[in-house]
Amino acid sequence: MPNSPSDEATDDRYSALYDLAVIGAGCAGLAGAVAASERGLSVALLDAAGQIGGQFYRHPAPPLGAVRPQALHHDWSLFAGLRRRLEASDIVHLAGHHVWTVVREGEGEWAVHAVTAADGTGERPARVRARTVLLATGAYERHLPFPGWTLPGVVAAGGAQAMLKSGLVLPGRRVVVAGSGPLLLAVAASLSAAGARVPAVVEASGYTGYARRPGVLAANPHKLMEAVIHATGLVRRGVRLRTRSAVTQVHGTDRVEAVTVSRIDRDWRPLPGTGRRIACDALAVGHGLVPQVELATSLGCATRRTEDGTYALALDALQETSVRGLWAAGETGGIGGADLARTEGELAGIAVAARTRGRPELARGGRVRELQRRRDGMRDFADAMAAVHAPGSGWVHWLDDATDVCRCEEVSAGAIREALADYGARDARTVKLLTRAGMGWCQGRMCGAAVACLAAGAGAESAPASPERRPLAVPVPLGVLGSLEPSEPTATPTGPSGQPDAAGPDEPGRPVDGRTRPSTAGPCKPAD
Amino acid sequence: MPTRSSADLIVIGAGVVGAACAYYAARSGISVTVIDRGAVAGGTTGAGEGNLLVSDKEPGPELELALLSVRLWRELSDLLPPRIEYEAKGGLVVASDEASMAALRGFAARQERAGVKAEQATVDQLRDLEPHLAPDLAGGFHYPQDAQVQPALAAAHLLRAAGGQGSGGVRLRLGEEVIGVLTGANGEVRGVRTASGDVRAPYIVNAAGSWGGELARLAGVGLPVLPRRGFVLVTEPLPRVVRRKVYAADYVADVASGSAALQTSAVVEGTPSGPVLIGASRERVGFDRTLSVEALRRLAAQATRLFPVLAGVRAMRTYAGFRPYLPDHLPAIGPDPRVPGLLHACGHEGAGIGLAPATGLIVARVLSGGQLPLDIEPFRPHRFDAAG
Numbered sequence: 001m002p003n004s005p006s007d008e009a010t011d012d013r014y015s016a017l018y019d020l021a022v023i024g025a026g027c028a029g030l031a032g033a034v035a036a037s038e039r040g041l042s043v044a045l046l047d048a049a050g051q052i053g054g055q056f057y058r059h060p061a062p063p064l065g066a067v068r069p070q071a072l073h074h075d076w077s078l079f080a081g082l083r084r085r086l087e088a089s090d091i092v093h094l095a096g097h098h099v100w101t102v103v104r105e106g107e108g109e110w111a112v113h114a115v116t117a118a119d120g121t122g123e124r125p126a127r128v129r130a131r132t133v134l135l136a137t138g139a140y141e142r143h144l145p146f147p148g149w150t151l152p153g154v155v156a157a158g159g160a161q162a163m164l165k166s167g168l169v170l171p172g173r174r175v176v177v178a179g180s181g182p183l184l185l186a187v188a189a190s191l192s193a194a195g196a197r198v199p200a201v202v203e204a205s206g207y208t209g210y211a212r213r214p215g216v217l218a219a220n221p222h223k224l225m226e227a228v229i230h231a232t233g234l235v236r237r238g239v240r241l242r243t244r245s246a247v248t249q250v251h252g253t254d255r256v257e258a259v260t261v262s263r264i265d266r267d268w269r270p271l272p273g274t275g276r277r278i279a280c281d282a283l284a285v286g287h288g289l290v291p292q293v294e295l296a297t298s299l300g301c302a303t304r305r306t307e308d309g310t311y312a313l314a315l316d317a318l319q320e321t322s323v324r325g326l327w328a329a330g331e332t333g334g335i336g337g338a339d340l341a342r343t344e345g346e347l348a349g350i351a352v353a354a355r356t357r358g359r360p361e362l363a364r365g366g367r368v369r370e371l372q373r374r375r376d377g378m379r380d381f382a383d384a385m386a387a388v389h390a391p392g393s394g395w396v397h398w399l400d401d402a403t404d405v406c407r408c409e410e411v412s413a414g415a416i417r418e419a420l421a422d423y424g425a426r427d428a429r430t431v432k433l434l435t436r437a438g439m440g441w442c443q444g445r446m447c448g449a450a451v452a453c454l455a456a457g458a459g460a461e462s463a464p465a466s467p468e469r470r471p472l473a474v475p476v477p478l479g480v481l482g483s484l485e486p487s488e489p490t491a492t493p494t495g496p497s498g499q500p501d502a503a504g505p506d507e508p509g510r511p512v513d514g515r516t517r518p519s520t521a522g523p524c525k526p527a528d
Numbered sequence: 529m530p531t532r533s534s535a536d537l538i539v540i541g542a543g544v545v546g547a548a549c550a551y552y553a554a555r556s557g558i559s560v561t562v563i564d565r566g567a568v569a570g571g572t573t574g575a576g577e578g579n580l581l582v583s584d585k586e587p588g589p590e591l592e593l594a595l596l597s598v599r600l601w602r603e604l605s606d607l608l609p610p611r612i613e614y615e616a617k618g619g620l621v622v623a624s625d626e627a628s629m630a631a632l633r634g635f636a637a638r639q640e641r642a643g644v645k646a647e648q649a650t651v652d653q654l655r656d657l658e659p660h661l662a663p664d665l666a667g668g669f670h671y672p673q674d675a676q677v678q679p680a681l682a683a684a685h686l687l688r689a690a691g692g693q694g695s696g697g698v699r700l701r702l703g704e705e706v707i708g709v710l711t712g713a714n715g716e717v718r719g720v721r722t723a724s725g726d727v728r729a730p731y732i733v734n735a736a737g738s739w740g741g742e743l744a745r746l747a748g749v750g751l752p753v754l755p756r757r758g759f760v761l762v763t764e765p766l767p768r769v770v771r772r773k774v775y776a777a778d779y780v781a782d783v784a785s786g787s788a789a790l791q792t793s794a795v796v797e798g799t800p801s802g803p804v805l806i807g808a809s810r811e812r813v814g815f816d817r818t819l820s821v822e823a824l825r826r827l828a829a830q831a832t833r834l835f836p837v838l839a840g841v842r843a844m845r846t847y848a849g850f851r852p853y854l855p856d857h858l859p860a861i862g863p864d865p866r867v868p869g870l871l872h873a874c875g876h877e878g879a880g881i882g883l884a885p886a887t888g889l890i891v892a893r894v895l896s897g898g899q900l901p902l903d904i905e906p907f908r909p910h911r912f913d914a915a916g
Binding site for chain 2: 101103104111113298299300409419422423424425426427429430433434436439440441443469470471472475476477478479481482483484486487
């Protein structure tokens with residue numbers, strides 16, 4: 001695995017045309033990269049982090065001297081195996097590369113644009129060309145706001161786990177875990193194993209939903225086992241699981257001192273008079289994950305709406321998106337966990353090899369059928385899980401008008417309700433235009449779900465009609481953008497409207513008719 | 529199909545032009561229904577920067593429209609809440625060398641004869657006006673009439689203010705797409721059809737922006753409105769680094785030479801909320817939102833050429849919008865003689881925010897029989913017909 005710093009001018013890591021560029025070095029990306037490489041493809045593996053593993057196999061950086069990073073992970077041996085295969089391969093691992101866009105560069109070729117400071121000489125652009133791309137960009141956490149959620153001591157559930165995995169840091173000594181989804185049990189188990197007291201796990205859904213899908217559960221014994229192991233571990237440590245409940249308020253002046261836990265109905269509407277105060281110094285809260293699909297949607301990849309109201313990429317039986325040459329694996333195709341991600345990654349890697357080597361029989365072999373069978377079983381389970389934990393529409397009743405929904409721009413629930421009721425906003429995008437909610441640092445990753453729910457509650461469409469557009473997947477310094485290699489703009493045919501562009505050669509925005517003189521120097525219409 | 533309501537006037541399109549039409553019409557006692565298939569400011573208005581510019585316009589009908597609009601926006605800024613972020617910040621056009629400075633001087637002289645205020649700025653004066661400008665520029669012109677507004681909020685507040693005292697009343701029907709134009713025995717407009725019913729009115733205004741050509745087709749007439757894509761770059765929030773609207777004059781030379789579809793000429797400006805806006809590219813690619821790396825590269829390179837301090841600043845996001853343009857780059861404003869009762873107010877290309885009030889005022893005066901503020905002959909909607 002060549003991964004040595006070298007000077008840019010002679011750096012053939014950026015001049016090669018790869019068979020496959022994999023974006024994301026988590027479970028799915030690693031599995032895809034090694035599967036493709038072992039079948040003879042040249043592969044570049046890009047990831048924003050300094051080391052492989054993604055979110056699931058996040059582990060301390062070597063200087064921390066962790067002796068047993070695997071203590072916080074199950075299936076560590078599977079990761080170790082992937083890492084060994086990566087090290088033995090000639091995959092070009094580009095760590096510290098923040099991919100901001102992928103664009104088509106002619107027929108059958110893609111350019112992956114990234115910002116990197118990996119060689120320590122300041123941020124610069126990096127472009128990787130490849131015949132195919134595997135998107136394995138994972139997911140981010142969904143947040144639902146409630147009064148007090150911006151107090152120090154309130155952390156994201158997945159964030160708390162990431163802190164533990166990478167730095168072995170606890171968010172507090174007495175941590176309530178709340179929200180919805182299977183991650184909560186895992187987080188509670190990790191926190192208490194690391195020495196925190198967890199007075200309660202507060203789950204908004206009931207678990208009875210699972211019982212209605214016994215077939216799915218029986219087909220996924222591993223998942224079931226995992227849940228049971230977590231549950232028993234928690235029981236032994238005195239953690240109480242409260243279902244059909246939610247943290248509806250956080251108390252404290254400078255930081256979290258206590259939370260109010262209320263019972264909620266099937267739609268997640270709080271039941272009056274059921275609030276109970278629980279003392280704690282931290283709250284880890286999470287409401288599931290959202291597939292990170294903006295690189296793909298910018299390229300026009302089709303999406304599907306998942307059971308819990310997010311958008312995932314629509315994929316075919318061999319993990320290809322609706323855009324030929326772009327594959328996806330793992331959470332980008334729907335939240336499903338590490339096992340599923342590994343399975344899909346390998347499947348995609350084999351499928352890409354079959355395509356680019358011109359060996360279709362590879363995609364029909366026994367291994368592919370086995371992977372597909374496993375994937376389908378786990379996808380069914382993931383869909384069942386998503387349905388059980390889908391946020392109920394009544395959660396917006398936790399919000400008072402003063403609660404900030406967008407933390408970056410400090411936009412309150414009241415301001416959003418006003419934009420919907422009085423200013424003619426109808427969806428997350430027009431709420432953003434009229435209030436700035438979602439325009440800040442996180443670009444709506446934090447508040448997007450909440451704003452969409454508020455918009456839906458106001459009587460517009462029942463859900464966002466499409467995933468949010470984020471043509472820049474990460475922020476890019478203007479100096480980096482401006483120093484890209486100049487290129488001819490790709491001649492794009494007329495857009496989906498089919499409107500022909502009949503006008504002649506373009507003058508600088510000025511009329512080219514008899515009434516004005518295009519030759520006279522004026523600064524021209526610069527903009528709008 | 530049920531007839532759901534009636535009004536004197538139906539405005540199709542809840543962007544800033546439709547909002548201005550509704551505002552001035554309602555203020556002159558006309559009852560208005562505004563219909564949009566989406567939300568307020570959901571189309572090109574929401575993708576605009578909010579430039580109210582005279583500096584970029586040559587003497588001619590569009591400049592007249594712009595000069596009137598600049599005056600009207602100033603009036604509106606006193607009547608509408610400060611949240612529309614109106615700023616009479618002025619524009620600054622800079623030249624990188626003596627040749628383009630000379631060209632700019634000639635251009636500004638002709639503009640001044642047409643009523644534009646243009647003040648030459650020496651290199652030292654440039655530094656006073658914009659302390660962070662690149663030090664090696666040749667000079668520039670300051671245009672104090674240029675201003676800025678937040679377009680989505682401006683549209684929303686125009687619509688709200690339209691229903692105020694003495695108004696003919698404004699009803700909003702959002703999320704309803706017009707699927708047909710109703711006409712009478714003599715071909716005159718009787719209203720529109722939407723999926724949820726018919727709305728009756730003797731007059732309709734086509735303020736559908738980039739989709740104005742489709743609406744004209746529903747009314748049985750041709751109007752060759754085409755989309756021209758633009759990208760805008762938005763930076764992280766900054767303290768006021770850029771005070772005015774700043775752009776370079778010397779790009780004229782670049783574009784005069786070629787016919788490449790993509791043109792960029794970065795206007796760099798700060799906003800009250802902190803981010804710096806850099807826009808906008810121009811290319812004709814239909815309604816295609818695919819990111820153009822080359823467009824972003826040029827915008828970033830031009831912006832950092834003008835303001836080197838921006839090189840270390842991050843672009844947080846970018847978005848594409850579609851400017852509605854007509855072949856002669858003038859809007860279509862006024863009655864359409866081919867269909868009695870049909871008026872157009874679309875095709876403003878990249879200047880729709882700036883030209884909205886004058887457009888709205890013209891539409892209101894046509895409907896109320898008042899005196900027109902300027903000659904609308906150059907904007908006649910049927911001018912592209914063989915006989916037009």
